[in-house]
Amino acid sequence: MRQAIRQLLKSPGFTIVSLVTLAFGIGLNANAFSVLNRLLLQSLPFRDPGSIVMVWGDTSKDQEVGQSPGDYIDERDQNTVFEGLAAYYINNTSSLVDQGKVAERATVLECTSNFLPVLGISPVLGRGFTSDEQARQEPVVLLSNRYWQKNFAGDPHVLGRALRLKGASVTIIGVAPRELDDPERWGRLDLVHLDPVEVNRGYRDGTWYNVVGRLKPGVTRAQAQAEMGAIARKLAHDYPKTNAERSLRVAPFLTDSEGDIGHAIIWMIMDLALAVLMIACVNLANLQLVRMTARSREIAIRLALGSSRLRVMGMLLSESILLSLCGGALGLLFAKWANDYVGAYFNLPVPLDYRVLAFAFVASAATGAVFGTVPAWIASRADVNATLKQGGRGASAGGSRNRLRQVLIVAQLAIALVLLTGAGYFIRGIHRIMNHEMGWDPDHLTMGEIELPNAKYGERGDKRTLVFAEKLISGLRHLPGVQDAAISTGTPIGTVPAGDPFAVEGRPAPAKGAEPLAYTNRVTPGFFATHGMHVLRGRDFAISDRPGAPNVAIVSKSLAEKFWPGEDPIGKRIGGTDPVKPDWSEVVGVVNDVVGSIRIARYETPYQIYRPWFQDTFRFLIFSVRTGADPHSVVEGARKALADVEPDIAATILAPARDTMEDNMSGIVLVQRMLDVMALLGLLLSTIGIYGVVANVATERTQEIGVRMALGAGSADVQWLFMRSGIILAVLGSGIGLLASVGLVMALDRLVQIVPGNDPWVIAGVGVMLAVIALLACWIPAWRATKVDPTVSLRAE
Amino acid sequence: MENQALPQSLLKLDNVTKVFLTDEVETHALSGIHLEITKGEYVAIAGPSGCGKSTLLSILGLLDTPTDGTYTLNGRPVQGLTPADRARIRNREIGFIFQSFNLIGDLTVYENVELPLTYRGMPAAERKARVEESLEKVGMGHRAKHVPSQLSGGQQQRVAVARALAGNPAVLLADEPTGNLDSKNGDAVMDLLQSLHRTGSTIIMVTHDARFARHADRTVHLFDGQVVEESAAPKD
Ligand SMILES: Nc1ncnc2c1ncn2[C@@H]1O[C@H](COP(=O)(O)OP(=O)(O)O)[C@@H](O)[C@H]1O
Numbered sequence A: 001m002r003q004a005i006r007q008l009l010k011s012p013g014f015t016i017v018s019l020v021t022l023a024f025g026i027g028l029n030a031n032a033f034s035v036l037n038r039l040l041l042q043s044l045p046f047r048d049p050g051s052i053v054m055v056w057g058d059t060s061k062d063q064e065v066g067q068s069p070g071d072y073i074d075e076r077d078q079n080t081v082f083e084g085l086a087a088y089y090i091n092n093t094s095s096l097v098d099q100g101k102v103a104e105r106a107t108v109l110e111c112t113s114n115f116l117p118v119l120g121i122s123p124v125l126g127r128g129f130t131s132d133e134q135a136r137q138e139p140v141v142l143l144s145n146r147y148w149q150k151n152f153a154g155d156p157h158v159l160g161r162a163l164r165l166k167g168a169s170v171t172i173i174g175v176a177p178r179e180l181d182d183p184e185r186w187g188r189l190d191l192v193h194l195d196p197v198e199v200n201r202g203y204r205d206g207t208w209y210n211v212v213g214r215l216k217p218g219v220t221r222a223q224a225q226a227e228m229g230a231i232a233r234k235l236a237h238d239y240p241k242t243n244a245e246r247s248l249r250v251a252p253f254l255t256d257s258e259g260d261i262g263h264a265i266i267w268m269i270m271d272l273a274l275a276v277l278m279i280a281c282v283n284l285a286n287l288q289l290v291r292m293t294a295r296s297r298e299i300a301i302r303l304a305l306g307s308s309r310l311r312v313m314g315m316l317l318s319e320s321i322l323l324s325l326c327g328g329a330l331g332l333l334f335a336k337w338a339n340d341y342v343g344a345y346f347n348l349p350v351p352l353d354y355r356v357l358a359f360a361f362v363a364s365a366a367t368g369a370v371f372g373t374v375p376a377w378i379a380s381r382a383d384v385n386a387t388l389k390q391g392g393r394g395a396s397a398g399g400s401r402n403r404l405r406q407v408l409i410v411a412q413l414a415i416a417l418v419l420l421t422g423a424g425y426f427i428r429g430i431h432r433i434m435n436h437e438m439g440w441d442p443d444h445l446t447m448g449e450i451e452l453p454n455a456k457y458g459e460r461g462d463k464r465t466l467v468f469a470e471k472l473i474s475g476l477r478h479l480p481g482v483q484d485a486a487i488s489t490g491t492p493i494g495t496v497p498a499g500d501p502f503a504v505e506g507r508p509a510p511a512k513g514a515e516p517l518a519y520t521n522r523v524t525p526g527f528f529a530t531h532g533m534h535v536l537r538g539r540d541f542a543i544s545d546r547p548g549a550p551n552v553a554i555v556s557k558s559l560a561e562k563f564w565p566g567e568d569p570i571g572k573r574i575g576g577t578d579p580v581k582p583d584w585s586e587v588v589g590v591v592n593d594v595v596g597s598i599r600i601a602r603y604e605t606p607y608q609i610y611r612p613w614f615q616d617t618f619r620f621l622i623f624s625v626r627t628g629a630d631p632h633s634v635v636e637g638a639r640k641a642l643a644d645v646e647p648d649i650a651a652t653i654l655a656p657a658r659d660t661m662e663d664n665m666s667g668i669v670l671v672q673r674m675l676d677v678m679a680l681l682g683l684l685l686s687t688i689g690i691y692g693v694v695a696n697v698a699t700e701r702t703q704e705i706g707v708r709m710a711l712g713a714g715s716a717d718v719q720w721l722f723m724r725s726g727i728i729l730a731v732l733g734s735g736i737g738l739l740a741s742v743g744l745v746m747a748l749d750r751l752v753q754i755v756p757g758n759d760p761w762v763i764a765g766v767g768v769m770l771a772v773i774a775l776l777a778c779w780i781p782a783w784r785a786t787k788v789d790p791t792v793s794l795r796a797e
Numbered sequence B: 001m002e003n004q005a006l007p008q009s010l011l012k013l014d015n016v017t018k019v020f021l022t023d024e025v026e027t028h029a030l031s032g033i034h035l036e037i038t039k040g041e042y043v044a045i046a047g048p049s050g051c052g053k054s055t056l057l058s059i060l061g062l063l064d065t066p067t068d069g070t071y072t073l074n075g076r077p078v079q080g081l082t083p084a085d086r087a088r089i090r091n092r093e094i095g096f097i098f099q100s101f102n103l104i105g106d107l108t109v110y111e112n113v114e115l116p117l118t119y120r121g122m123p124a125a126e127r128k129a130r131v132e133e134s135l136e137k138v139g140m141g142h143r144a145k146h147v148p149s150q151l152s153g154g155q156q157q158r159v160a161v162a163r164a165l166a167g168n169p170a171v172l173l174a175d176e177p178t179g180n181l182d183s184k185n186g187d188a189v190m191d192l193l194q195s196l197h198r199t200g201s202t203i204i205m206v207t208h209d210a211r212f213a214r215h216a217d218r219t220v221h222l223f224d225g226q227v228v229e230e231s232a233a234p235k236d
């Protein structure tokens, strides 16, 4: 061991280059693994997590839909397989007021009283909810641990204190354990609120609850599935109107809250990171080979003195492994920094826990073994006699060494090409997700969301909401610099790939399930102008489009062109799909199509239908304001305008549309950055690799260059001598890499359908770029070889 | 001038100097060299180590350029030629033989000898004839397929001589061709040069061994970068 250290200190250049390469390679992997570990591998912090399951509604369209309160109560009361079955949903539009402070937005976990027991956790302070409280609909909450620490500095006297939530008073009865501070699963949770699910006992239309259960000991998931299936059939029989096509699906709790796309991307990042490490290994193996040549005399002497080959190999290998362990330690520093960066981005601590440490250790040791073994083996097989006679010099040494180096370079180029194609595939896809014509203008636009308290504003169609909206719009329009303001139920930012079925008057009704779908948004007059959209035909909505006035609608251009090609859509009628009560609305205008700020591959529908918000008001609403000035400047004004109308509520996500978009995309942007870093690192390492090999070969052959020059070789001859081998390596490497890349892209197309459109140009472009860089990397040492002074290189010894 | 009356001058150095600049130190490797060599001559350059023999040979072989003075090869001044022109002249007019043989280890004997012809762009059939002819001349025809590491030092040097001959150059430049050989092999190489000289080759050979200088028509003695003496060998 001491000897290995001494050897490494003896060649500081080699050692430093190797350590840096290793630090990056292993650091990148430790970082990717930390993310993977944090998101996928860490077991749930809940008691016996294997027996916690989700019970999803299952429709032909979607296998993970929520459940209605009516269904949940029936399932809870009829099943025999669960120790407990809880319902919950996350509400992040609630306004929370702490005495004497301004209203703020809160993220609230609304749940049944048995939610904490089902997960197997209990409050750290105070007590949990009781079923009595649930039956009596008591207004009680638990603080999240995070909120407790942040707003009350962990003060134990918060118990019994009152807060105002959604305009009503609630009492703090406890503090939730840290296990619930899991932003990735619940968001940044502030409160846990006892949900009065029984209020809606018979309600089966809306399915906003997630249902989670703890299996009784000895009950398997399959048994639970069988019983829930039977309950679903009974519900379908009893309530055919809502439940005919609903069944139930029992799924593990662990994987259900993360999307498969997320998994695919995380695994992809891990694989790409491993590819970078492989490239690093190739470089190190090459460096090692060069070093073995320089040490061949020392090794030959050792062998001549009777050391066994195995011993020599062991000695060389221990140097490699020592080196890679040091590199791995440095890599952990790099990973720590990268983890903090990722953590800050996602608001989610990404720890270097024992698993990551173990991974880094194994990865380092394996790396050392991988890049050290073959060179050590070759060195230990050296022909002792020849080496000693030669005095370590001469052109005929190491044919197998050179061949191995060439194989390594070909492998490296192929890996680099695959890496770059994989990264390029995502980077291009992400670029396309983020940069596209949206059909609306997010600049100079500020938006906020409001949830009006049910107690004061009622549900759909309540007159009080209408009055509120008129006051708010007028208040917003009077703010300085504001050009227009509007209210709507949806925003183009989140134009989601989901739609409602609709019917076109005078058309035969399509089969059930095959109706056309449109994304429906209810908007006030001025919405289109506020969003920078264009009314292409007909008119915008007017104040006169109110309850009692005829039903009207505005449709998107593509919808009009699809359903009334060559006809004037104005005056045509669209309605619901219920043939008994179609509820026709007359089309009064056509606007341009919009897409959301994140354009993913498959939209359920390209069509949009707008209806007058005033004809169908609702207490969940979004307001938007267009200014000529900096959109940040109206945020405060908008907050005041809202407070003037309704002091008890806060707007959530009150921010310029651009900021919100960027916020929504931060995850994607981070993924893109990680991929950028990997692609760059991979490219850099493989460029260094091929440059290093050609440069080293050129150095080893300076004497030969001199001879050739003396014999009349021109600089073009000398250059070609080295370029030729570089070109052969580049062509072979990129040829193999291209084949593998085509396979990779085909696999990715099947795997990650979120990325829109496949792209043969990525492969072609990456292939060409890599080939050019490889040739450049050969050309530089080849060109330098022509600068060899023959008189110097020929001075024998 | 009565140029026509004199034997034709092949190489002519006029007041040639070579100064090396290393780390601000000037080394005067050659100063004021006058040298004229005619076609068919066998000239030895002798002198102690470091006196500038190899430098002189490099300049004669167009591997290096003089700091000052003029060099006329075949009646044509060579200063101001492009590197490509110089490479072409080296290839056609000059054959090098080195002390350490300098065969290319990855190439066979045949390919080594063929190399200067390849740079000349000669057709393969003609190359083959020339390579075989010159290998025969040095008695290495039967080793064409071997690689240098399979040959002894003396054999390697004979291959090097064949390589220098293959292009049919105007002059052979040999820098201590026997320096890496034992006396038996050294003598064999000297005999080979002697016989080449007899068939009309112009040879300039650097040596610090007076015994070998004897073979030459004329010996130029260098000391400290200057010609100190010229002596003609006694004709036997
Ligand atoms: N490329 C060079 N740079 C600096 N000094 C050199 C160079 N080549 C030769 N010299 C110096 O020039 C002198 C003559 O060298 P050289 O011609 O090799 O001598 P010889 O062949 O007679 O032994 C020596 O002092 C040597 O150190």
Ligand SMILES: [Mg+2]
Binding pocket: B053, B054, B055
């Ligand atoms: Mg010399």
